[in-house]
Amino acid sequence: MDEKTLRVVTRAALEPLPGLLRDRGFTVVGPTIREAAIVYDEIESLADLPIGWTDEQGPGGYRLRRRSDEALFGYNVGPHSWKGRFHPSDVLLFQAQRNGRDVEFTAPPTESPPVALFGARACDLAAVAIQDRVFLGSASIDPIYATRRRGAFVVAVHCTQAGGTCFCESMRTGPRATRGFDLALTELLGAGEHRFLVENASERGAEIADRLASRPASSEDLAAARAGVERARTSMGRKLDTDGIRDLLYRHAESEVWDAVAHRCLSCTNCTMVCPTCFCTTVEDVSDLSREHAERRRLWDSCFTLGFTHLGSGSVRTSTSSRYRHWITHKLASWHDQFGSSGCVGCGRCITWCPVGIDITEEVGRLREAEGSRAP
Amino acid sequence: MKDLEHLLREHPFASGLPSAALSLLVGCASNVQYEPGEYLFRTGEPADRFFILRHGEVAVEVYAAGRGRITIETAGEGDVLGWSWLVPPHRWLFDGRAITLTRAIALDGACLRAKCEANHDLGYELLKRVTHVMAERLTSARLQVLDLYGDGSGDVV
Amino acid sequence: MTSGASPMLPVPYRVQRRRQESHDTFTLELSRSGSAPGLEFAPGQFNMLYAFGAGEVPISISGDPARPDVIAHTTRVVGGVTRVLSRLRRGGTVGLRGPFGNGWPLEQSRGRDVVIVAGGIGLAPLRALLYALTANRGRFARIALVYGARTPEDVLFGAELERWRTSADVEIAVTVDRATESWAGRVGVVTALLRRLSFDPANAVGMICGPEVMMRYAAAELLSRGVAPDSIFLSIERNMKCAVGHCGHCLFGPLFICRDGPVFPYERVETTLRVAEL
Numbered sequence: 001m002d003e004k005t006l007r008v009v010t011r012a013a014l015e016p017l018p019g020l021l022r023d024r025g026f027t028v029v030g031p032t033i034r035e036a037a038i039v040y041d042e043i044e045s046l047a048d049l050p051i052g053w054t055d056e057q058g059p060g061g062y063r064l065r066r067r068s069d070e071a072l073f074g075y076n077v078g079p080h081s082w083k084g085r086f087h088p089s090d091v092l093l094f095q096a097q098r099n100g101r102d103v104e105f106t107a108p109p110t111e112s113p114p115v116a117l118f119g120a121r122a123c124d125l126a127a128v129a130i131q132d133r134v135f136l137g138s139a140s141i142d143p144i145y146a147t148r149r150r151g152a153f154v155v156a157v158h159c160t161q162a163g164g165t166c167f168c169e170s171m172r173t174g175p176r177a178t179r180g181f182d183l184a185l186t187e188l189l190g191a192g193e194h195r196f197l198v199e200n201a202s203e204r205g206a207e208i209a210d211r212l213a214s215r216p217a218s219s220e221d222l223a224a225a226r227a228g229v230e231r232a233r234t235s236m237g238r239k240l241d242t243d244g245i246r247d248l249l250y251r252h253a254e255s256e257v258w259d260a261v262a263h264r265c266l267s268c269t270n271c272t273m274v275c276p277t278c279f280c281t282t283v284e285d286v287s288d289l290s291r292e293h294a295e296r297r298r299l300w301d302s303c304f305t306l307g308f309t310h311l312g313s314g315s316v317r318t319s320t321s322s323r324y325r326h327w328i329t330h331k332l333a334s335w336h337d338q339f340g341s342s343g344c345v346g347c348g349r350c351i352t353w354c355p356v357g358i359d360i361t362e363e364v365g366r367l368r369e370a371e372g373s374r375a376p
Numbered sequence: 377m378k379d380l381e382h383l384l385r386e387h388p389f390a391s392g393l394p395s396a397a398l399s400l401l402v403g404c405a406s407n408v409q410y411e412p413g414e415y416l417f418r419t420g421e422p423a424d425r426f427f428i429l430r431h432g433e434v435a436v437e438v439y440a441a442g443r444g445r446i447t448i449e450t451a452g453e454g455d456v457l458g459w460s461w462l463v464p465p466h467r468w469l470f471d472g473r474a475i476t477l478t479r480a481i482a483l484d485g486a487c488l489r490a491k492c493e494a495n496h497d498l499g500y501e502l503l504k505r506v507t508h509v510m511a512e513r514l515t516s517a518r519l520q521v522l523d524l525y526g527d528g529s530g531d532v533v
Numbered sequence: 534m535t536s537g538a539s540p541m542l543p544v545p546y547r548v549q550r551r552r553q554e555s556h557d558t559f560t561l562e563l564s565r566s567g568s569a570p571g572l573e574f575a576p577g578q579f580n581m582l583y584a585f586g587a588g589e590v591p592i593s594i595s596g597d598p599a600r601p602d603v604i605a606h607t608t609r610v611v612g613g614v615t616r617v618l619s620r621l622r623r624g625g626t627v628g629l630r631g632p633f634g635n636g637w638p639l640e641q642s643r644g645r646d647v648v649i650v651a652g653g654i655g656l657a658p659l660r661a662l663l664y665a666l667t668a669n670r671g672r673f674a675r676i677a678l679v680y681g682a683r684t685p686e687d688v689l690f691g692a693e694l695e696r697w698r699t700s701a702d703v704e705i706a707v708t709v710d711r712a713t714e715s716w717a718g719r720v721g722v723v724t725a726l727l728r729r730l731s732f733d734p735a736n737a738v739g740m741i742c743g744p745e746v747m748m749r750y751a752a753a754e755l756l757s758r759g760v761a762p763d764s765i766f767l768s769i770e771r772n773m774k775c776a777v778g779h780c781g782h783c784l785f786g787p788l789f790i791c792r793d794g795p796v797f798p799y800e801r802v803e804t805t806l807r808v809a810e811l
Contacts, residue, residue: 093541096585096628101547102566103585103626107539138792140777143539253808280781283774287586294586298541301780308782309772312611313744316771322810330784337787433719447712449721454729475717512728515750519722520710524744525653525683 007214008221011072011194014185017155018045020208021116026153029085030118031078036064038078040085043118050075057164057237057348059357070194073119073187076163077347081124081276083131085115086149087142089300093283096294110143116153120181122174123166123347125156127276129180133339134279144298153204156181160228164237165348167361171240173345175232183209186225197225238348240361241368242332245342248367249333253325257366262321264356269302271350271358272327277335277343278302303327328363380405383481387428389456389505397498404487410434410474416457417472423460425482429453432478437471449516450475456509461485540777543583543628548621549603554689558654559619560595560607563627571601572629575636576661577768577796581776582606583628584617591773591791593658594632598665604629607657607689633776634795637662637740638766646675646732648760650723650751652743656680656689658768658795659742663693667701675732677704681723681747685709685716706730723747724754734759740796742768749806752799765799786811 018028030043033050043049054067055075067074092108120128135145159168159175168174177184182205186197197217200206217225272278282301287294301308304323309316317323335343344360351359381402384390390398408427410416416427416434427434434457435447448470451457457480460468466485492499546563553559561582565571572580574594583589590612596605610619621627639662647666651659659678666676678697682688688707697703706726708719719726723743739755741748748767755765769790774780776791783790786805788797805811 093539094543096543096583098585098626101624101626103545103628105543105545105628107542110539135779138778140540140779140792142777142779253804253811279779281774281779282782283589283780285586285588291586296541296583296589301774301782303781303784311770311772312609312615317810319810326784326811334784334787338789435720444714446714447716447720449725450708450719452719452729512725516722516725519724519747519750522746523683523710524747525681525687525710 005200006217006222007198007209008188008217009196009198009212009214011070011196013213014196015046017208017212018043018118020211021118021153021155024153024208025114026116027113028116028118031073031075033064037062038064038075039080040078040082040117046072049073049119055163057352059165059351059359060354061357062352069189071187071189073157073185074161076159076161076166077121077124077349079274079349079353081274081347081349082117082120082128083276083279085117086128086145086152087131087135087279088144088148091144091298093296093298096296098292098294110147112148114151114153115148116155118155119157119185120154120177121157121159121347122177123168123171123345124276125154125177125180126168126171126173126345127347130277130339130341130343130345131279133341134277137339154181154183156184158184158186158225158229159232160187162232162235162237163348163352165351165359166236166346167238167240167348168346169233169236170238170242170361171342171344171346176229181205186228188221188224188228190224191220195221197221238346238351238359238361240344240346240364242342245364246333246336248364248371249329252367252370253329255367255370257363257370258321258325260366261324261358261363262319264358265304265320265324266355267304267320267323268355269304270353270355272302272304273300274349274353275331276345276347276349277331280308282308303330328360331360332364380407380481383407383430384428387430387481388454389428389509393501397501400491400495400498401483401488404484404491405481406484408480408482410478410480412474412476414474415471416474416478416480417468419468419471421468423458423466423468424485426456426458426461426485427472427480427482429455429457430479430481432480433475434478435473435475437473439471445471449513449520456506459506459510461488462503462506540630541775543581543589543630546604546627546629548623548625548627551622554607555687558607558609558687558689560605561618561621561627562596563604563606563629564602572604572632573601574598574604574632574661576639576665577636577658578632578634579658579776579795580604580606580629580631580633581773582618583630584614584621585626585628587617588614589628589630589774590614590618591633591776593661593768593795595657595660596664598661599668607654607660609654630776633791635793637796638738639665641764642666642738643672644674644736646737647673647677648727648730648732648737648739648755649676649678650727650739650741650743650748650755651678651680652723652747652751653682653687654689655741655743655747655768659740660690660693662740663697663703667697667703670701674736675704676702677730677732678706679723679726679730680705680707681726681743682707682709684711685713685718704730722750724750727751727754727758737764739765741766745769745806752803756799762800762803763798766796767799767802768795769797769802770795
């Protein structure tokens with residue numbers, strides 16, 4: 001980042017940004033409050049943002065609380081991630097029509113207007129990059145993902161506070177977004193002026209930034225922005241020691257730790273649903289009563305379900321302990337072998353939304369303890 | 377025709393056996409041949425021998441009223457058949473019936489037991505080999521009772 | 534980013550022939566309608582077959598790779614989709630996606646002894662291999678098939694086995710777990726037959742397909758005979774929804790069975806096979 005090119009836009013001057021994006025054909029999606037949680041949905045204007053709200057998060061707990069200011073981005077991540085935009089939770093794969101003995105298969109049109117992610121956090125952008133590798137990075141490209149992902153505009157927000165279950169610092173994905181965006185904002189609330197440091201990272205980002213009234217960033221602005229990100233960095237609610245983690249998990253394919261966590265885990269699938277990188281799906285086949293028309297849909301699935309590994313002879317992973325082990329081992333170990341990175345970005349959602357508060361960082365800690373106690 | 381010592385040495389059961397031990401074995405050995413359908417041994421009879429199979433196929437059977445002869449397993453070239461000669465009361469617990477023309481070396485149990493008692497080195501050597509055969513049979517029997525092809529080998533859904 | 538045709542869209546195929554192989558196992562021979570080109574495949578690969586309205590299942594290709602115009606699939610009735618497939622008759626339509634996965638290591642087997650171990654329906658993808666091996670019989674040294682079935686009635690592809698034995702110089706040993714009185718063949722497990730088989734372990738390739746337990750013991754037997762762990766190949770089965778590495782169902786340790794397999798050298802799957810429920 002070249003600090004000399006950074007501009008500062010006041011709260012009032014930021015107002016046109018969603019409209020500028022919409023004028024360019026984007027569907028603007030950003031954080032907004034629905035049913036007492038901050039989710040991602042279509043927004044019309046900055047007024048749709050959770051202005052003056054923050055979230056309190058802990059293992060198995062999430063609630064909104066008023067802030068003492070009117071910050072636009074004074075919270076961390078909620079139950080939604082961006083994956084639902086590119087990798088929908090329920091989508092039609094094809095329709096089948098019977099004509100006598102023939103069957104005709106038709107794929108639905110995959111056209112989709114480009115989306116602008118408004119207020120994307122560093123952890124979530126890391127998650128988007130990971131899903132890009134899953135769906136676009138091999139010989140087989142997922143056309144549904146490709147179509148929705150294509151041309152997406154990203155307005156990132158660097159985090160200046162960390163939530164109770166955040167650990168992006170450990171996973172080296174945040175709190176500052178370093179790539180995968182067109183524009184990045186740092187919200188500055190001090191010095192009597194509500195303003196945003198604006199950084200553009202692409203030509204189309206610059207084109208839009210140029211239309212916002214701005215002034216050059218002062219050294220005080222830059223220092224405040226740095227301090228904000230530093231504050232987030234040093235106040236992470238969780239830590240995860242990633243040193244040698246891949247082999248740690250592989251070494252503990254058989255461990256009492258899995259039985260212990262299975263006593264608490266409900267196999268409810270929440271962690272996989274809120275995880276921004278979990279990509280598993282199943283399919284659902286339906287036909288109408290005349291048996292002339294059928295369709296197949298693709299739905300998000302979870303490795304915590306019994307049917308996930310069903311074979312003719314029964315399921316492979318019948319125990320909860322084996323399913324938890326599969327999930328965490330995939331996330332933190334085999335993901336490296338498959339996609340060249342961790343499958344965890346440290347967003348903390350799986351901890352917050354677990355009904356019994358199972359904490360991925362604690363479970364890794366337990367493995368390390370188990371290893372320590374066995375060492376000579 | 378090859379002599380007994382030569383035939384024995386070629387069989388996996390005796391492979392690597394010291395010459396002295398081999399000679400002792402030969403002293404208890406005889407060449408046997410069975411036509412298809414002929415019994416090598418019958419349930420309840422004294423188990424006075426065991427067989428080193430050189431050629432053919434032998435069914436190990438048990439008779440069950442209403443079900444007829446049930447073949448538990450078959451043994452063939454390279455296999456060793458029978459350990460009842462070593463285990464009291466030295467009686468056959470199954471039938472052994474040749475399915476095809478079978479050539480084997482029969483080893484006299486009483487003769488071998490006497491030699492093993494007199495020569496524990498030979499006894500131990502022989503016991504190791506018979507135990508190996510028994511272990512293989514036990515593993516096979518365990519796999520067989522799993523009924524692996526019953527429902528575990530299909531395609532999904 | 535080009536999306537192209539959806540890898541999830543089936544292509545309609547016509548049932549040319551349906552054959553009942555045993556009381557619960559059947560073969561569907563499929564062809565594309567009209568003058569469409571055939572489906573080139575490698576022995577060991579599989580297709581996703583869609584039964585109208587019922588669903589889709591991965592089924593290995595059991596036919597002759599030299600006949601891409603007739604794609605044979607042999608499977609057992611084990612659930613709803615295979616039951617619907619089993620009721621199809623000549624002229625019926627099936628949706629097909631594929632072929633997917635890798636195949637048996639044919640090139641690697643040139644000049645070597647090929648020891649094939651099949652258990653139950655595991656013979657299906659190995660039949661495709663045997664077609665390929667016998668089509669170029671001279672390229673391989675000894676070829677042996679050790680095949681275990683549950684009962685004599687479950688023995689598949691009897692005619693082909695006999696043909697390969699009599700006219701393609703393939704050593705074939707069939708054994709059953711449970712014999713009937715009329716069965717004059719072998720009784721016992723495939724590992725017992727492997728023990729008796731004569732081949733050159735230092736220059737042999739083992740290819741195994743069947744229930745996982747049987748594959749583990751068969752691989753152990755080949756290892757104890759002296760076959761190198763990188764020369765023993767297993768075809769692994771897992772649940773699959775997409776077959777293109779996107780649905781996550783077939784994960785086996787770090788491996789995607791659909792994309793990295795289904796055929797793996799033993800050394801790559803040995804530790805994963807040892808852990809329960811992995």
